[in-house]
Amino acid sequence: MPADFNWAIGGEAGDGIDSTGKIFAQALSRAGRHVFTSKDFASRIRGGYTAYKVRTSVEQVQSVVDRLDVLIALTQRTIDENLDELHEGSVIIYDGERTTMQDVEIPEEMIGLDVPLKSLAEDAGGAIMRNVVALGAACAVSDFPIENLNSALEKRFGDKGAAIVENNMAAARKGRDYVRDEYDYEFGYDLECTDENYVLLNGDEAIGMGAIAGGCRFYAGYPITPATDVMEYLTGRIERYGGHVVQAEDELAAINLALGAARAGARSMTATSGPGIDLMAETFGLVATSETPLVICNVMRSGPSTGMPTKQEQGDLNAMLYGGHGEVPRFVLAPTTIAECFHKTVEAFNLAEKYQLPVYLTADLSLAVTEQTYPPEEFDMDAVEIDRGKVVDEETVGEWQDEQGRFKPHAITDDGVSPRTFPGTEGGVHMSTGLEHDELGRRTEETGMRIKQVDKRSRKVETAKEREPFEAREFGDPDAETLVISWGSNEGAMVEAMDFLKEEGIDVRFLSVPYVFPRPDLTEVIEDAEETVVVECNATGQFADLIEHDALTRVKRLNKYDGVRYKADELAERIAATLADDGGETEEATT
Amino acid sequence: MSSDVRFTDFKSDAQPTWCPGCGDFGTMNGMMKALAETGNSPDETFVVAGIGCSGKIGTYMRSYAIHGVHGRALPVGAGVKLANPDIEVMVAGGDGDGYSIGAGHFVHAVRRNVDMTYVVMDNRIYGLTKGQASPTSREDFETSTTPEGPQQPPVNPLALAFAASGTFIAQSFSTDAQRHAEIVKQAVEHDGFGFVNVFSPCVTFNDVDTYDYFRDHIVDLQDTDHDPTDYEDARSRILDPGSEYQGVLYRDEDSVPYEESHGVDADMSDIPDGAPEDAMDLVREFY
Ligand SMILES: Cc1ncc(C[n+]2csc(CCOP(=O)(O)OP(=O)(O)O)c2C)c(N)n1
Ligand code: SF4
Numbered sequence: 037m038p039a040d041f042n043w044a045i046g047g048e049a050g051d052g053i054d055s056t057g058k059i060f061a062q063a064l065s066r067a068g069r070h071v072f073t074s075k076d077f078a079s080r081i082r083g084g085y086t087a088y089k090v091r092t093s094v095e096q097v098q099s100v101v102d103r104l105d106v107l108i109a110l111t112q113r114t115i116d117e118n119l120d121e122l123h124e125g126s127v128i129i130y131d132g133e134r135t136t137m138q139d140v141e142i143p144e145e146m147i148g149l150d151v152p153l154k155s156l157a158e159d160a161g162g163a164i165m166r167n168v169v170a171l172g173a174a175c176a177v178s179d180f181p182i183e184n185l186n187s188a189l190e191k192r193f194g195d196k197g198a199a200i201v202e203n204n205m206a207a208a209r210k211g212r213d214y215v216r217d218e219y220d221y222e223f224g225y226d227l228e229c230t231d232e233n234y235v236l237l238n239g240d241e242a243i244g245m246g247a248i249a250g251g252c253r254f255y256a257g258y259p260i261t262p263a264t265d266v267m268e269y270l271t272g273r274i275e276r277y278g279g280h281v282v283q284a285e286d287e288l289a290a291i292n293l294a295l296g297a298a299r300a301g302a303r304s305m306t307a308t309s310g311p312g313i314d315l316m317a318e319t320f321g322l323v324a325t326s327e328t329p330l331v332i333c334n335v336m337r338s339g340p341s342t343g344m345p346t347k348q349e350q351g352d353l354n355a356m357l358y359g360g361h362g363e364v365p366r367f368v369l370a371p372t373t374i375a376e377c378f379h380k381t382v383e384a385f386n387l388a389e390k391y392q393l394p395v396y397l398t399a400d401l402s403l404a405v406t407e408q409t410y411p412p413e414e415f416d417m418d419a420v421e422i423d424r425g426k427v428v429d430e431e432t433v434g435e436w437q438d439e440q441g442r443f444k445p446h447a448i449t450d451d452g453v454s455p456r457t458f459p460g461t462e463g464g465v466h467m468s469t470g471l472e473h474d475e476l477g478r479r480t481e482e483t484g485m486r487i488k489q490v491d492k493r494s495r496k497v498e499t500a501k502e503r504e505p506f507e508a509r510e511f512g513d514p515d516a517e518t519l520v521i522s523w524g525s526n527e528g529a530m531v532e533a534m535d536f537l538k539e540e541g542i543d544v545r546f547l548s549v550p551y552v553f554p555r556p557d558l559t560e561v562i563e564d565a566e567e568t569v570v571v572e573c574n575a576t577g578q579f580a581d582l583i584e585h586d587a588l589t590r591v592k593r594l595n596k597y598d599g600v601r602y603k604a605d606e607l608a609e610r611i612a613a614t615l616a617d618d619g620g621e622t623e624e625a626t627t
Numbered sequence: 628m629s630s631d632v633r634f635t636d637f638k639s640d641a642q643p644t645w646c647p648g649c650g651d652f653g654t655m656n657g658m659m660k661a662l663a664e665t666g667n668s669p670d671e672t673f674v675v676a677g678i679g680c681s682g683k684i685g686t687y688m689r690s691y692a693i694h695g696v697h698g699r700a701l702p703v704g705a706g707v708k709l710a711n712p713d714i715e716v717m718v719a720g721g722d723g724d725g726y727s728i729g730a731g732h733f734v735h736a737v738r739r740n741v742d743m744t745y746v747v748m749d750n751r752i753y754g755l756t757k758g759q760a761s762p763t764s765r766e767d768f769e770t771s772t773t774p775e776g777p778q779q780p781p782v783n784p785l786a787l788a789f790a791a792s793g794t795f796i797a798q799s800f801s802t803d804a805q806r807h808a809e810i811v812k813q814a815v816e817h818d819g820f821g822f823v824n825v826f827s828p829c830v831t832f833n834d835v836d837t838y839d840y841f842r843d844h845i846v847d848l849q850d851t852d853h854d855p856t857d858y859e860d861a862r863s864r865i866l867d868p869g870s871e872y873q874g875v876l877y878r879d880e881d882s883v884p885y886e887e888s889h890g891v892d893a894d895m896s897d898i899p900d901g902a903p904e905d906a907m908d909l910v911r912e913f914y
Contacts, residue, residue, distance in 0.1 A: 065914075066914070191914075233914065234914075235910055235911070235913035235914055236913055236914075237913040241913070245909050245910070248902075248903070248906070248909060249902035249903070249906050249909070250902075251898040251899070253710070253893070253895035253898060254706065254709065254710050254895055256702075256706065273909070275890065277903050278893035278895065278897075279893075279895060280709055280889065280891045280895075282705070282709065284702065284735075285731055285732065285734075285735040286731065288699055288702075288732075289699070289701075289702040289731075289732055289735065290702075292695065292696075292699040292700075292701075292702035292703045292706065292732075293702040293703070293705055293706035293709075294706060295693075295695075295703055295706060296675070296693070296702065296703035296704060296705060296706020296707040296708075296709075296710070297706040297707065297709060297710035297895065298706075298710075299673075299691075299693055299703075299706075299707060300673070300706070300707040300708075300710035300711040300714065300895070300896065301710065301711065301894075301895065301896025302710035302711075302895035302896055303895075303898060304706070304710070318696050319695075319696055319699060321696075322695065322696050326693065412907070412910045412911065412914075415907075415910045417901075417902040417903075417906035417907050417909075417910070418901070418902075420901050420902035420906070421900075421901060422898065422899070422900055422901055440640075458711075458896045459670070459671070459672075459673050459691035459707070459711060459714045460670060460671055460711065460713065460714060460894075461670065462670045463670075464670075464691075465669050465670060465689060465690060465691055466691065466692075467639075467685050467686060467691075467692040467693065467694060468692070468693045468694070469685070469686070469693070469694035470694065470695075470696060471694065478641060478686070479686065
């Protein structure tokens with residue numbers, strides 16, 4: 037484990053927690069340090085506990101841990117909520133002039149730094165900058181050069197003019213100087229800087245960026261946490277490339293707008309979360325039967341119903357795999373890291389067009405709202421390839437017409453993929469329908485044709501399995517007795533958990549699976565392992581069900597459904613406990 | 628666009644399964660005429676249909692087309708148009724399709740004002756599901772599901788469109804071929820969302836709103852002093868209870884279609900082979 041530093045700011049929603057945390061994360065990233073952030077927020081705009089946590093190291097960090105070194109507490113509740121993670125010597129920065137913080141309770145073994153955030157901010161030009169004063173104080177505690185914080189303030193407030201930037205820098209200095217002058221501690225932190233240049237982004241942003249890079253030009257959506265960031269990212273950016281975003285009246289409209297654009301030849305996408313995919317389910321069937329390439333992004337949150345809209349869960353797997361009436365092929369891709377959100381989005385568009393079907397691209401809340409640093413080369417735009425599949429133009433359309441010159445949009449082919457024409461193509465006129473149809477797209481109820489079309493559509497899946505590398509990502513020792521399998525955002529925590537496990541003498545082979553359907557065949561690796569544990573953030577083990585179904589064997593399940601992502605150290609402990617527990621088939625979750 | 632297109636070019640070789648005498652035949656013929664007369668060709672036209680007897684129109688017309696799901700044809704049409712503004716988009720559906728299950732989309736399509744045409748085949752009944760009350764059915768109209776009539780006032784689609792800031796609101800009668808085609812043509816030519824509610828009688832399930840009824844009650848606005856660009860005049864006619872007007876009730880001459888106000892003009896089917904040239908700038912934003 038690299039020496040890492042864990043920092044958080046917490047208060048009430050409306051206290052500017054998010055932007056303050058982001059400024060500090062950016063300052064660290066600009067100082068060439070790796071950063072991983074996590075947010076704890078409630079489903080309300082004002083009031084309610086909110087925190088922004090930053091973990092940083094000179095090495096790559098990709099999960100959270102159960103530890104806080106420095107906490108900026110704007111409310112007593114911030115301290116209470118984080119007591120478990122605070123340790124001996126943890127520093128708590130608070131403002132004793134604030135009425136609610138006057139009788140603040142700080143456990144003896146911790147260091148409380150009373151910094152008059154508000155009055156120092158006022159001295160610098162306005163009370164609004166009190167969080168920046170706190171950041172300055174945090175710089176003093178962690179021995180972090182304030183120039184890097186200044187650079188982040190410049191980025192953040194540059195648009196608002198030099199005076200605002202100056203005032204903020206002054207506020208930061210005041211915070212730093214106050215701690216240096218008033219407190220005579222050796223805090224023992226030294227946040228080393230490097231010459232690296234990292235970018236800091238979250239999963240939703242990576243999806244939006246992947247969409248533009250991958251040729252998406254039309255997006256329609258309806259706001260819903262935690263998918264809205266995708267729409268917000270695309271708005272104002274996609275236009276630069278000739279694209280457009282529509283905020284639809286609801287999810288039914290959103291998917292239908294996206295479907296229309298896709299039929300007109302655009303690479304098209306909609307993004308939503310759980311309740312939204314339910315509303316889209318009817319049209320999903322039409323997308324599939326009419327063989328329209330469409331990317332439907334589902335950023336999962338805790339369900340069912342409105343559940344816990346700001347909390348982590350991976351509960352929609354069954355809905356994506358089986359949702360909708362009738363039987364239709366669809367692909368389900370589930371990126372496992374923030375960088376992969378980018379790559380899988382590009383891939384989703386290629387798969388949708390190559391196989392002419394709806395592709396679910398799913399991220400869980402933790403992946404979507406969490407930010408992580410990467411070297412920019414991770415998002416190599418030169419490596420992006422675009423494959424539009426069997427698009428037919430005026431020259432080639434003749435090969436796909438019947439004797440009367442009618443185009444066959446649903447021609448029965450060996451690979452299950454038919455030709456496509458975009459409106460405007462002479463000789464390619466056709467109608468698409470959700471009714472069962474013949475090769476020309478005409479309605480039919482004839483048994484032979486029904487079977488041919490159903491088989492043709494499902495043949496695409498076989499074709500894709502042959503042609504595409506639907507592989508798992510492998511970590512750890514391939515000969516280890518213990519096999520851990522997970523999907524989605526658990527990868528980061530698991531990769532780090534492996535270090536903790538190693539210290540305990542437990543070697544694992546770890547497979548992170550970004551393809552839910554079609555998915556890699558894991559039967560052999562499961563047979564080779566002594567024990568298999570499937571880790572996921574839901575109560576019933578929806579992914580474990582699939583694994584058992586594929587490999588015809590029972591696996592151990594490690595489920596978490598309290599709305600909070602796995603932390604690396606916690607996950608290691610629970611895996612160790614699961615392995616030690618020979619009696620039970622499954623490990624019940626702590627909630 | 629080719630000028631030698633005839634309206635029969637928009638006819639597919641599928642045999643319509645509408646009941647003989649159904650109003651939808653005339654409604655469709657008028658749509659095809661309007662398309663041909665405005666210089667569109669089947670290759671450059673996209674027809675979106677909903678579900679219902681009315682929705683079958685996508686099959687009987689020859690053009691790029693999609694037969695959508697019940698009530699959702701309008702957003703599909705907007706998606707097609709925005710992705711390729713060079714394509715002529717015509718959306719068709721029934722009164723149940725448009726004013727019941729699709730009512731939300733109707734209101735929003737009107738205010739979005741995408742440059743397309745929406746034709747509703749209003750037979751004041753659910754045809755395809757065999758005769759239940761529709762949102763435009765009369766209050767006392769007895770049907771299998773409303774033995775004593777719906778006992779709710781019918782919706783006034785023209786008023787809905789007017790309230791949603793519609794920029795072209797018209798009504799026609801399917802069997803009055805010349806007038807109907809002419810009205811749809813004006814809707815196609817309108818810069819923005821052209822809405823035409825068409826009286827398209829169901830000869831099988833509706834014995835009240837029949838051809839005879841409409842013939843007796845229709846008032847053609849061209850026989851009056853109505854000025855469709857006069858907002859107040861339009862309002863009083865649209866809100867006039869029990870009136871059955873034919874013609875353009877309202878036209879906003881200053882209508883700015885969505886595409887124009889939102890700067891959407893690209894054919895989005897045209898994309899580069901790889902990421903855009905300057906795509907690394909997107910990454911650098913995250914420094
Ligand atoms: C989601 C959904 N609900 C119900 C139906 C059944 N349905 C098919 S057509 C129709 C009514 C159509 O009435 P209208 O739009 O007035 O068209 P008409 O048949 O009269 O032309 C209904 C309810 C359906 N296809 N989909
Ligand atoms: S049921 Fe009515 S609307 Fe449907 S085809 Fe027959 S006449 Fe036309």
